[in-house]
Amino acid sequence: MSDDGDASVLYVMTHGKESPERCATPFFLAASAAAMDADVSIYFTMNGPQLLQKGVAEQIGPKGENGEKLSFFIEQALDCGVKLLVCQPSLDLNDLTQQDLIDGVRMIGGAAFNDMAMEADAVITF
C-alpha cells in the first residue's frame, strides 16, 4: 500500500432494513477511509440495496429512535467522496429499480465488482 493516497478499500454490505443496528457502520468506516485519502466504495448486495431505497434512510437508524438516522451517515460518506455501487440482480432480488434509489448510486456488474475486489488493498464485508 502506498502512502501517497493511492490506497483503496472496498466495503461490501449485505444487510438491509431488517437489521437497522447494522446499517450505519459501513458508511462511517468508509467515510473515515475516504478522509484518509483512500479511494473508497461500498458495494450493496443481498439485502443491502434496501438501504439505498428513497425514503428508507430517513426512517431507520442504528439506535432506533435515539441517535442519528441512516441518512446522516449516508450523507457524511457521500460528502467524503465514498462511491455507492449496486448490481442489477441485487436490485431485482429486492424488487427495486435504479429509479427507486437515492441519487449518486452507480450500477456495476459482477465482473466489475470482482475486478475491484482484486485491485483493492482491502475488502471488508458486513
Place this chain on the structure above:
Amino acid sequence: MKKITTGRLRVSGDQAAPTQTIDVKGKACPIPVVKTAKAMREMSAGQVLEVFATDPGVEPDMHAWSKQTGNELISIDQDAGVFRILLRKV
C-alpha cells in the same frame, strides 16, 4: 505495531503556531477525522491545524490518519478529557 504516545511528541516551538482551529468536542468517530481531513484540504503546505476533541479514540485515529495521508502529527496533549492535536500539512 506503533506505540501510542501520550503527551507531546515533538517540541516544535513557534513553528507549531496554528493557522486554523477546529472544535469537534462532543463529536464521535468518524467526525473528528472527517472534519480534520476537510480542514486540511483547504490549507497550504506548512500550515498547522489545531483540533480540540473529546472522542477517546481520537489519539489512535490521528496517528493512523497522519500515517496514511503523510501529514505530520506534531503533538497530542490531553487535559481534563479534552485532546488538543496539532497537525502540519505537508
